[in-house]
Amino acid sequence: MLPNILDIATDHQLTFQPRSFGKKQTLAKCPFCREDDQPRKRKKYYLSLNTQEQLFRCWFCGESGGVFRFIALLEGVSEKEVIDRYRKKSGSTYKQHPAEKLTSSQCKMMGLDAKPDWVDIRKFDYESYKELRELVWKAWKQFLWNEKRFAYQLLVAGVAGGTYGNVVEAIQEREKAIGSPLLAEVLDIYSLPERPAQINRLEALTLHMCDPLKYPYSPMEKQ
Ligand SMILES: [Zn+2]
Known part of the structure:
Protein backbone atom coordinates (compact mmCIF):
# COMPACT_ATOMS: atom_id res chain seq x y z
CA MET A 1 0.00 0.00 0.00
CA LEU A 2 1.14 3.51 -0.81
CA PRO A 3 1.72 6.10 1.90
CA ASN A 4 -1.35 8.26 2.52
CA ILE A 5 -0.85 11.60 0.77
CA LEU A 6 -3.17 13.45 3.13
CA ASP A 7 -1.17 12.23 6.15
CA ILE A 8 2.04 13.33 4.47
CA ALA A 9 0.59 16.78 3.72
CA THR A 10 -0.67 17.10 7.29
CA ASP A 11 2.72 16.06 8.70
CA HIS A 12 4.33 18.79 6.61
CA GLN A 13 1.82 21.34 7.91
CA LEU A 14 0.35 22.34 4.59
CA THR A 15 -2.49 24.83 4.73
CA PHE A 16 -5.71 23.18 3.63
CA GLN A 17 -8.89 24.64 2.29
CA PRO A 18 -11.10 23.64 5.26
CA ARG A 19 -14.20 22.55 3.35
CA SER A 20 -12.30 20.22 1.01
CA PHE A 21 -10.19 18.58 3.73
CA GLY A 22 -10.47 14.78 3.66
CA LYS A 23 -12.48 14.71 0.44
CA LYS A 24 -11.34 12.82 -2.66
CA GLN A 25 -9.94 16.11 -3.93
CA THR A 26 -8.40 18.01 -1.05
CA LEU A 27 -7.07 21.49 -1.81
CA ALA A 28 -4.10 23.13 -0.14
CA LYS A 29 -1.70 26.02 -0.55
CA CYS A 30 1.08 24.95 -2.93
CA PRO A 31 4.34 24.56 -0.98
CA PHE A 32 6.35 24.44 -4.21
CA CYS A 33 5.54 27.74 -5.99
CA ARG A 34 3.86 29.49 -3.03
CA GLU A 35 1.91 31.53 -5.55
CA ASP A 36 -1.24 31.32 -3.41
CA ASP A 37 0.62 32.70 -0.36
CA GLN A 38 0.20 36.22 -1.66
CA PRO A 39 -2.34 38.29 0.29
CA ARG A 40 -4.44 38.97 -2.81
CA LYS A 41 -4.72 35.17 -3.38
CA ARG A 42 -5.81 34.47 0.17
CA LYS A 43 -8.77 32.39 -1.03
CA LYS A 44 -6.83 30.43 -3.61
CA TYR A 45 -5.59 26.89 -3.00
CA TYR A 46 -3.69 25.73 -6.06
CA LEU A 47 -2.46 22.36 -4.85
CA SER A 48 -4.89 19.53 -5.44
CA LEU A 49 -4.41 16.21 -3.64
CA ASN A 50 -6.14 13.14 -4.96
CA THR A 51 -6.55 11.31 -1.65
CA GLN A 52 -7.74 8.09 -3.28
CA GLU A 53 -5.04 7.67 -5.92
CA GLN A 54 -2.38 9.38 -3.75
CA LEU A 55 -1.52 11.93 -6.47
CA PHE A 56 -0.91 15.68 -6.42
CA ARG A 57 -0.97 18.57 -8.87
CA CYS A 58 -0.58 22.31 -8.59
CA TRP A 59 -2.93 24.17 -10.90
CA PHE A 60 -0.56 27.12 -11.00
CA CYS A 61 3.01 25.83 -11.30
CA GLY A 62 2.13 22.44 -12.74
CA GLU A 63 4.18 20.45 -10.25
CA SER A 64 2.61 17.00 -10.13
CA GLY A 65 3.14 13.31 -9.55
CA GLY A 66 2.61 10.46 -7.13
CA VAL A 67 3.02 10.38 -3.40
CA PHE A 68 6.71 9.38 -3.53
CA ARG A 69 7.53 12.40 -5.66
CA PHE A 70 5.45 14.52 -3.30
CA ILE A 71 7.50 13.37 -0.29
CA ALA A 72 10.75 13.81 -2.22
CA LEU A 73 9.92 17.42 -3.15
CA LEU A 74 8.78 18.28 0.36
CA GLU A 75 11.91 16.83 1.94
CA GLY A 76 14.36 17.86 -0.76
CA VAL A 77 15.63 14.33 -1.39
CA SER A 78 15.50 12.13 -4.48
CA GLU A 79 12.41 10.09 -5.26
CA LYS A 80 14.56 6.94 -5.30
CA GLU A 81 15.68 7.62 -1.76
CA VAL A 82 12.07 7.92 -0.63
CA ILE A 83 11.10 4.68 -2.36
CA ASP A 84 14.08 2.81 -0.89
CA ARG A 85 13.27 4.06 2.57
CA TYR A 86 9.64 3.07 2.19
CA ARG A 87 10.55 -0.41 0.94
CA LYS A 88 12.83 -0.99 3.91
CA LYS A 89 10.11 0.08 6.28
CA SER A 90 7.43 -2.09 4.70
CA GLY A 91 9.93 -4.97 4.59
CA SER A 92 9.49 -5.55 8.30
CA THR A 93 5.76 -6.20 7.97
CA TYR A 94 6.14 -8.02 4.66
CA LYS A 95 4.19 -11.28 4.38
ZN1 LIG B 1 2.51 25.42 -7.28
Missing part, protein backbone atom coordinates in the same frame (compact mmCIF):
# COMPACT_ATOMS: atom_id res chain seq x y z
CA GLN A 96 6.67 -14.00 3.44
CA HIS A 97 6.32 -16.00 0.25
CA PRO A 98 6.36 -19.78 0.99
CA ALA A 99 9.74 -20.05 -0.78
CA GLU A 100 11.22 -17.73 1.85
CA LYS A 101 10.02 -19.99 4.63
CA LEU A 102 12.06 -22.96 3.40
CA THR A 103 14.76 -23.80 5.96
CA SER A 104 18.42 -23.88 5.04
CA SER A 105 18.51 -27.68 5.22
CA GLN A 106 15.51 -27.83 2.87
CA CYS A 107 17.32 -25.47 0.49
CA LYS A 108 20.43 -27.66 0.59
CA MET A 109 18.43 -30.86 0.08
CA MET A 110 16.86 -29.49 -3.08
CA GLY A 111 20.30 -28.66 -4.44
CA LEU A 112 20.97 -25.03 -3.51
CA ASP A 113 24.35 -24.11 -1.98
CA ALA A 114 22.62 -22.29 0.85
CA LYS A 115 19.40 -20.60 1.81
CA PRO A 116 19.12 -17.35 -0.16
CA ASP A 117 19.49 -14.19 1.94
CA TRP A 118 16.00 -13.00 1.06
CA VAL A 119 16.11 -9.71 2.95
CA ASP A 120 19.35 -8.73 1.29
CA ILE A 121 18.26 -9.76 -2.21
CA ARG A 122 14.98 -7.89 -1.80
CA LYS A 123 16.83 -4.75 -0.83
CA PHE A 124 19.33 -5.10 -3.63
CA ASP A 125 17.02 -5.75 -6.58
CA TYR A 126 13.30 -6.22 -6.19
CA GLU A 127 12.71 -7.75 -9.64
CA SER A 128 15.46 -10.36 -9.26
CA TYR A 129 14.14 -11.12 -5.82
CA LYS A 130 10.69 -11.89 -7.22
CA GLU A 131 12.16 -14.05 -9.99
CA LEU A 132 14.35 -16.01 -7.60
CA ARG A 133 11.41 -16.57 -5.27
CA GLU A 134 9.38 -18.16 -8.07
CA LEU A 135 12.33 -20.23 -9.25
CA VAL A 136 13.10 -21.60 -5.79
CA TRP A 137 9.45 -22.40 -5.18
CA LYS A 138 9.17 -24.24 -8.47
CA ALA A 139 12.34 -26.21 -7.72
CA TRP A 140 11.00 -27.12 -4.30
CA LYS A 141 7.74 -28.42 -5.75
CA GLN A 142 9.71 -30.47 -8.25
CA PHE A 143 11.85 -31.81 -5.41
CA LEU A 144 8.74 -32.80 -3.43
CA TRP A 145 7.24 -34.47 -6.46
CA ASN A 146 10.37 -36.63 -6.82
CA GLU A 147 10.33 -37.42 -3.12
CA LYS A 148 6.73 -38.61 -3.38
CA ARG A 149 7.57 -40.74 -6.36
CA PHE A 150 10.44 -42.43 -4.50
CA ALA A 151 8.28 -42.93 -1.43
CA TYR A 152 5.55 -44.45 -3.56
CA GLN A 153 7.97 -46.88 -5.19
CA LEU A 154 9.32 -47.82 -1.81
CA LEU A 155 5.81 -48.51 -0.57
CA VAL A 156 4.97 -50.67 -3.57
CA ALA A 157 8.23 -52.62 -3.18
CA GLY A 158 7.62 -53.03 0.54
CA VAL A 159 4.12 -54.41 0.04
CA ALA A 160 5.34 -56.80 -2.67
CA GLY A 161 8.39 -57.92 -0.69
CA GLY A 162 6.67 -58.26 2.68
CA THR A 163 8.69 -55.50 4.33
CA TYR A 164 5.83 -53.03 4.72
CA GLY A 165 6.72 -52.09 8.31
CA ASN A 166 10.28 -51.24 7.35
CA VAL A 167 9.38 -49.07 4.40
CA VAL A 168 6.77 -47.17 6.41
CA GLU A 169 9.51 -46.39 8.93
CA ALA A 170 11.88 -45.35 6.17
CA ILE A 171 9.27 -43.04 4.64
CA GLN A 172 8.56 -41.50 8.05
CA GLU A 173 12.27 -40.87 8.55
CA ARG A 174 12.44 -39.21 5.19
CA GLU A 175 9.45 -36.97 5.77
CA LYS A 176 11.05 -35.80 9.00
CA ALA A 177 14.25 -35.02 7.13
CA ILE A 178 12.59 -33.01 4.36
CA GLY A 179 10.02 -31.40 6.67
CA SER A 180 7.05 -32.19 4.49
CA PRO A 181 4.40 -34.96 4.69
CA LEU A 182 4.98 -38.06 2.54
CA LEU A 183 3.46 -41.17 4.09
CA ALA A 184 -0.14 -39.97 4.33
CA GLU A 185 0.04 -38.67 0.77
CA VAL A 186 1.44 -41.85 -0.79
CA LEU A 187 -0.98 -44.02 1.21
CA ASP A 188 -3.84 -41.87 -0.08
CA ILE A 189 -2.74 -42.49 -3.66
CA TYR A 190 -2.08 -46.18 -2.99
CA SER A 191 -5.58 -46.72 -1.64
CA LEU A 192 -7.39 -44.93 -4.47
CA PRO A 193 -9.90 -47.30 -6.11
CA GLU A 194 -8.72 -46.06 -9.48
CA ARG A 195 -5.22 -44.66 -9.71
CA PRO A 196 -4.01 -42.34 -12.46
CA ALA A 197 -2.41 -44.15 -15.43
CA GLN A 198 0.97 -42.61 -14.63
CA ILE A 199 0.87 -44.14 -11.15
CA ASN A 200 -0.12 -47.53 -12.53
CA ARG A 201 2.89 -47.44 -14.81
CA LEU A 202 5.20 -46.49 -12.01
CA GLU A 203 3.80 -49.31 -9.92
CA ALA A 204 4.16 -51.88 -12.72
CA LEU A 205 7.75 -50.82 -13.28
CA THR A 206 8.59 -51.00 -9.58
CA LEU A 207 7.05 -54.46 -9.19
CA HIS A 208 8.88 -55.66 -12.28
CA MET A 209 12.17 -54.45 -10.82
CA CYS A 210 11.40 -56.29 -7.55
CA ASP A 211 10.60 -59.57 -9.23
CA PRO A 212 10.77 -59.67 -13.06
CA LEU A 213 9.40 -63.20 -13.33
CA LYS A 214 6.44 -62.70 -11.09
CA TYR A 215 5.63 -59.25 -12.53
CA PRO A 216 6.31 -59.09 -16.27
CA TYR A 217 6.31 -55.45 -17.37
CA SER A 218 4.11 -54.28 -20.21
CA PRO A 219 3.54 -50.57 -19.92
CA MET A 220 0.93 -50.45 -22.66
CA GLU A 221 -1.32 -52.89 -20.90
CA LYS A 222 -3.94 -51.57 -18.53
CA GLN A 223 -3.02 -52.71 -15.02
Whole structure:
Protein backbone atom coordinates (compact mmCIF):
# COMPACT_ATOMS: atom_id res chain seq x y z
CA MET A 1 0.00 0.00 0.00
CA LEU A 2 1.14 3.51 -0.81
CA PRO A 3 1.72 6.10 1.90
CA ASN A 4 -1.35 8.26 2.52
CA ILE A 5 -0.85 11.60 0.77
CA LEU A 6 -3.17 13.45 3.13
CA ASP A 7 -1.17 12.23 6.15
CA ILE A 8 2.04 13.33 4.47
CA ALA A 9 0.59 16.78 3.72
CA THR A 10 -0.67 17.10 7.29
CA ASP A 11 2.72 16.06 8.70
CA HIS A 12 4.33 18.79 6.61
CA GLN A 13 1.82 21.34 7.91
CA LEU A 14 0.35 22.34 4.59
CA THR A 15 -2.49 24.83 4.73
CA PHE A 16 -5.71 23.18 3.63
CA GLN A 17 -8.89 24.64 2.29
CA PRO A 18 -11.10 23.64 5.26
CA ARG A 19 -14.20 22.55 3.35
CA SER A 20 -12.30 20.22 1.01
CA PHE A 21 -10.19 18.58 3.73
CA GLY A 22 -10.47 14.78 3.66
CA LYS A 23 -12.48 14.71 0.44
CA LYS A 24 -11.34 12.82 -2.66
CA GLN A 25 -9.94 16.11 -3.93
CA THR A 26 -8.40 18.01 -1.05
CA LEU A 27 -7.07 21.49 -1.81
CA ALA A 28 -4.10 23.13 -0.14
CA LYS A 29 -1.70 26.02 -0.55
CA CYS A 30 1.08 24.95 -2.93
CA PRO A 31 4.34 24.56 -0.98
CA PHE A 32 6.35 24.44 -4.21
CA CYS A 33 5.54 27.74 -5.99
CA ARG A 34 3.86 29.49 -3.03
CA GLU A 35 1.91 31.53 -5.55
CA ASP A 36 -1.24 31.32 -3.41
CA ASP A 37 0.62 32.70 -0.36
CA GLN A 38 0.20 36.22 -1.66
CA PRO A 39 -2.34 38.29 0.29
CA ARG A 40 -4.44 38.97 -2.81
CA LYS A 41 -4.72 35.17 -3.38
CA ARG A 42 -5.81 34.47 0.17
CA LYS A 43 -8.77 32.39 -1.03
CA LYS A 44 -6.83 30.43 -3.61
CA TYR A 45 -5.59 26.89 -3.00
CA TYR A 46 -3.69 25.73 -6.06
CA LEU A 47 -2.46 22.36 -4.85
CA SER A 48 -4.89 19.53 -5.44
CA LEU A 49 -4.41 16.21 -3.64
CA ASN A 50 -6.14 13.14 -4.96
CA THR A 51 -6.55 11.31 -1.65
CA GLN A 52 -7.74 8.09 -3.28
CA GLU A 53 -5.04 7.67 -5.92
CA GLN A 54 -2.38 9.38 -3.75
CA LEU A 55 -1.52 11.93 -6.47
CA PHE A 56 -0.91 15.68 -6.42
CA ARG A 57 -0.97 18.57 -8.87
CA CYS A 58 -0.58 22.31 -8.59
CA TRP A 59 -2.93 24.17 -10.90
CA PHE A 60 -0.56 27.12 -11.00
CA CYS A 61 3.01 25.83 -11.30
CA GLY A 62 2.13 22.44 -12.74
CA GLU A 63 4.18 20.45 -10.25
CA SER A 64 2.61 17.00 -10.13
CA GLY A 65 3.14 13.31 -9.55
CA GLY A 66 2.61 10.46 -7.13
CA VAL A 67 3.02 10.38 -3.40
CA PHE A 68 6.71 9.38 -3.53
CA ARG A 69 7.53 12.40 -5.66
CA PHE A 70 5.45 14.52 -3.30
CA ILE A 71 7.50 13.37 -0.29
CA ALA A 72 10.75 13.81 -2.22
CA LEU A 73 9.92 17.42 -3.15
CA LEU A 74 8.78 18.28 0.36
CA GLU A 75 11.91 16.83 1.94
CA GLY A 76 14.36 17.86 -0.76
CA VAL A 77 15.63 14.33 -1.39
CA SER A 78 15.50 12.13 -4.48
CA GLU A 79 12.41 10.09 -5.26
CA LYS A 80 14.56 6.94 -5.30
CA GLU A 81 15.68 7.62 -1.76
CA VAL A 82 12.07 7.92 -0.63
CA ILE A 83 11.10 4.68 -2.36
CA ASP A 84 14.08 2.81 -0.89
CA ARG A 85 13.27 4.06 2.57
CA TYR A 86 9.64 3.07 2.19
CA ARG A 87 10.55 -0.41 0.94
CA LYS A 88 12.83 -0.99 3.91
CA LYS A 89 10.11 0.08 6.28
CA SER A 90 7.43 -2.09 4.70
CA GLY A 91 9.93 -4.97 4.59
CA SER A 92 9.49 -5.55 8.30
CA THR A 93 5.76 -6.20 7.97
CA TYR A 94 6.14 -8.02 4.66
CA LYS A 95 4.19 -11.28 4.38
CA GLN A 96 6.67 -14.00 3.44
CA HIS A 97 6.32 -16.00 0.25
CA PRO A 98 6.36 -19.78 0.99
CA ALA A 99 9.74 -20.05 -0.78
CA GLU A 100 11.22 -17.73 1.85
CA LYS A 101 10.02 -19.99 4.63
CA LEU A 102 12.06 -22.96 3.40
CA THR A 103 14.76 -23.80 5.96
CA SER A 104 18.42 -23.88 5.04
CA SER A 105 18.51 -27.68 5.22
CA GLN A 106 15.51 -27.83 2.87
CA CYS A 107 17.32 -25.47 0.49
CA LYS A 108 20.43 -27.66 0.59
CA MET A 109 18.43 -30.86 0.08
CA MET A 110 16.86 -29.49 -3.08
CA GLY A 111 20.30 -28.66 -4.44
CA LEU A 112 20.97 -25.03 -3.51
CA ASP A 113 24.35 -24.11 -1.98
CA ALA A 114 22.62 -22.29 0.85
CA LYS A 115 19.40 -20.60 1.81
CA PRO A 116 19.12 -17.35 -0.16
CA ASP A 117 19.49 -14.19 1.94
CA TRP A 118 16.00 -13.00 1.06
CA VAL A 119 16.11 -9.71 2.95
CA ASP A 120 19.35 -8.73 1.29
CA ILE A 121 18.26 -9.76 -2.21
CA ARG A 122 14.98 -7.89 -1.80
CA LYS A 123 16.83 -4.75 -0.83
CA PHE A 124 19.33 -5.10 -3.63
CA ASP A 125 17.02 -5.75 -6.58
CA TYR A 126 13.30 -6.22 -6.19
CA GLU A 127 12.71 -7.75 -9.64
CA SER A 128 15.46 -10.36 -9.26
CA TYR A 129 14.14 -11.12 -5.82
CA LYS A 130 10.69 -11.89 -7.22
CA GLU A 131 12.16 -14.05 -9.99
CA LEU A 132 14.35 -16.01 -7.60
CA ARG A 133 11.41 -16.57 -5.27
CA GLU A 134 9.38 -18.16 -8.07
CA LEU A 135 12.33 -20.23 -9.25
CA VAL A 136 13.10 -21.60 -5.79
CA TRP A 137 9.45 -22.40 -5.18
CA LYS A 138 9.17 -24.24 -8.47
CA ALA A 139 12.34 -26.21 -7.72
CA TRP A 140 11.00 -27.12 -4.30
CA LYS A 141 7.74 -28.42 -5.75
CA GLN A 142 9.71 -30.47 -8.25
CA PHE A 143 11.85 -31.81 -5.41
CA LEU A 144 8.74 -32.80 -3.43
CA TRP A 145 7.24 -34.47 -6.46
CA ASN A 146 10.37 -36.63 -6.82
CA GLU A 147 10.33 -37.42 -3.12
CA LYS A 148 6.73 -38.61 -3.38
CA ARG A 149 7.57 -40.74 -6.36
CA PHE A 150 10.44 -42.43 -4.50
CA ALA A 151 8.28 -42.93 -1.43
CA TYR A 152 5.55 -44.45 -3.56
CA GLN A 153 7.97 -46.88 -5.19
CA LEU A 154 9.32 -47.82 -1.81
CA LEU A 155 5.81 -48.51 -0.57
CA VAL A 156 4.97 -50.67 -3.57
CA ALA A 157 8.23 -52.62 -3.18
CA GLY A 158 7.62 -53.03 0.54
CA VAL A 159 4.12 -54.41 0.04
CA ALA A 160 5.34 -56.80 -2.67
CA GLY A 161 8.39 -57.92 -0.69
CA GLY A 162 6.67 -58.26 2.68
CA THR A 163 8.69 -55.50 4.33
CA TYR A 164 5.83 -53.03 4.72
CA GLY A 165 6.72 -52.09 8.31
CA ASN A 166 10.28 -51.24 7.35
CA VAL A 167 9.38 -49.07 4.40
CA VAL A 168 6.77 -47.17 6.41
CA GLU A 169 9.51 -46.39 8.93
CA ALA A 170 11.88 -45.35 6.17
CA ILE A 171 9.27 -43.04 4.64
CA GLN A 172 8.56 -41.50 8.05
CA GLU A 173 12.27 -40.87 8.55
CA ARG A 174 12.44 -39.21 5.19
CA GLU A 175 9.45 -36.97 5.77
CA LYS A 176 11.05 -35.80 9.00
CA ALA A 177 14.25 -35.02 7.13
CA ILE A 178 12.59 -33.01 4.36
CA GLY A 179 10.02 -31.40 6.67
CA SER A 180 7.05 -32.19 4.49
CA PRO A 181 4.40 -34.96 4.69
CA LEU A 182 4.98 -38.06 2.54
CA LEU A 183 3.46 -41.17 4.09
CA ALA A 184 -0.14 -39.97 4.33
CA GLU A 185 0.04 -38.67 0.77
CA VAL A 186 1.44 -41.85 -0.79
CA LEU A 187 -0.98 -44.02 1.21
CA ASP A 188 -3.84 -41.87 -0.08
CA ILE A 189 -2.74 -42.49 -3.66
CA TYR A 190 -2.08 -46.18 -2.99
CA SER A 191 -5.58 -46.72 -1.64
CA LEU A 192 -7.39 -44.93 -4.47
CA PRO A 193 -9.90 -47.30 -6.11
CA GLU A 194 -8.72 -46.06 -9.48
CA ARG A 195 -5.22 -44.66 -9.71
CA PRO A 196 -4.01 -42.34 -12.46
CA ALA A 197 -2.41 -44.15 -15.43
CA GLN A 198 0.97 -42.61 -14.63
CA ILE A 199 0.87 -44.14 -11.15
CA ASN A 200 -0.12 -47.53 -12.53
CA ARG A 201 2.89 -47.44 -14.81
CA LEU A 202 5.20 -46.49 -12.01
CA GLU A 203 3.80 -49.31 -9.92
CA ALA A 204 4.16 -51.88 -12.72
CA LEU A 205 7.75 -50.82 -13.28
CA THR A 206 8.59 -51.00 -9.58
CA LEU A 207 7.05 -54.46 -9.19
CA HIS A 208 8.88 -55.66 -12.28
CA MET A 209 12.17 -54.45 -10.82
CA CYS A 210 11.40 -56.29 -7.55
CA ASP A 211 10.60 -59.57 -9.23
CA PRO A 212 10.77 -59.67 -13.06
CA LEU A 213 9.40 -63.20 -13.33
CA LYS A 214 6.44 -62.70 -11.09
CA TYR A 215 5.63 -59.25 -12.53
CA PRO A 216 6.31 -59.09 -16.27
CA TYR A 217 6.31 -55.45 -17.37
CA SER A 218 4.11 -54.28 -20.21
CA PRO A 219 3.54 -50.57 -19.92
CA MET A 220 0.93 -50.45 -22.66
CA GLU A 221 -1.32 -52.89 -20.90
CA LYS A 222 -3.94 -51.57 -18.53
CA GLN A 223 -3.02 -52.71 -15.02
ZN1 LIG B 1 2.51 25.42 -7.28
